Amino acid sequence: MMYNIGMDYTNKDFLERRPQRLCLMCGRCCRMAVASIPHSELLKKTEEGDESSKEFLEIFEPYATIEEALKADEATVKNIPDWENRTFYHCRFIRDDNLCSRYETRYEVCRIFPSSPWAVIPPNCGFRGWMFNEVEAHKRKIRKLKEESVYYNAKLKTNIPNKEKQLYKKLIDKISERVKLYEKYGSQYW
Numbered sequence: 001m002m003y004n005i006g007m008d009y010t011n012k013d014f015l016e017r018r019p020q021r022l023c024l025m026c027g028r029c030c031r032m033a034v035a036s037i038p039h040s041e042l043l044k045k046t047e048e049g050d051e052s053s054k055e056f057l058e059i060f061e062p063y064a065t066i067e068e069a070l071k072a073d074e075a076t077v078k079n080i081p082d083w084e085n086r087t088f089y090h091c092r093f094i095r096d097d098n099l100c101s102r103y104e105t106r107y108e109v110c111r112i113f114p115s116s117p118w119a120v121i122p123p124n125c126g127f128r129g130w131m132f133n134e135v136e137a138h139k140r141k142i143r144k145l146k147e148e149s150v151y152y153n154a155k156l157k158t159n160i161p162n163k164e165k166q167l168y169k170k171l172i173d174k175i176s177e178r179v180k181l182y183e184k185y186g187s188q189y190w
């Protein structure tokens with residue numbers, strides 16, 4: 001799994017709808033983790049008191065080499081963008097049967113994984129299909145909004161009262177804000 005150090009993971013709506021029964025309890029997300037920042041930066045941030053980095057290193061220990069990580073789970077490693085230049089980690093608390101040895105007191109970041117439809121998950125993760133549908137649903141919503149925006153823009157070019165024009169302008173602005181929210185996931189291209 002990919003950890004975005006320092007980011008707020010909470011997406012309450014997504015988490016409430018996420019069907020936990022889809023987890024196959026395969027432990028792949030615990031055995032192959034990667035941070036959004038290099039290991040040296042993680043250490044530096046931990047020294048500076050950054051809680052998110054400290055927590056990551058409390059949970060995870062780095063594989064000694066990339067070869068060791070590839071040997072443990074090649075498909076998951078190669079599923080991570082720019083994997084050749086990253087450090088991969090394994091959890092200190094996973095048991096041989098793939099269950100968590102501290103399940104009741106596991107970290108928040110573990111409880112909420114995967115925390116958004118765009119979370120980077122292992123190739124055979126049980127959530128994959130469901131998350132794909134979630135992402136597609138977001139895309140459909142954004143596309144529909146964009147179509148509305150085209151319609152409102154066309155209305156602005158017609159001879160309508162100023163009050164109505166103001167209303168359409170407001171709606172167009174709202175749609176732009178919404179599209180922007182998803183820009184990092186590619187909403188500008190949907």
Ligand code: SF4
Pocket residue numbers: 029030059091092093094095099100101102103106107110
């Ligand atoms: S603490 Fe438990 S849930 Fe979290 S990564 Fe480790 S084994 Fe997985």
Ligand code: SF4
Pocket residue numbers: 022023024025026027028029030113114121122124125126127
């Ligand atoms: S990789 Fe997916 S299916 Fe496997 S334990 Fe993690 S969340 Fe569950």
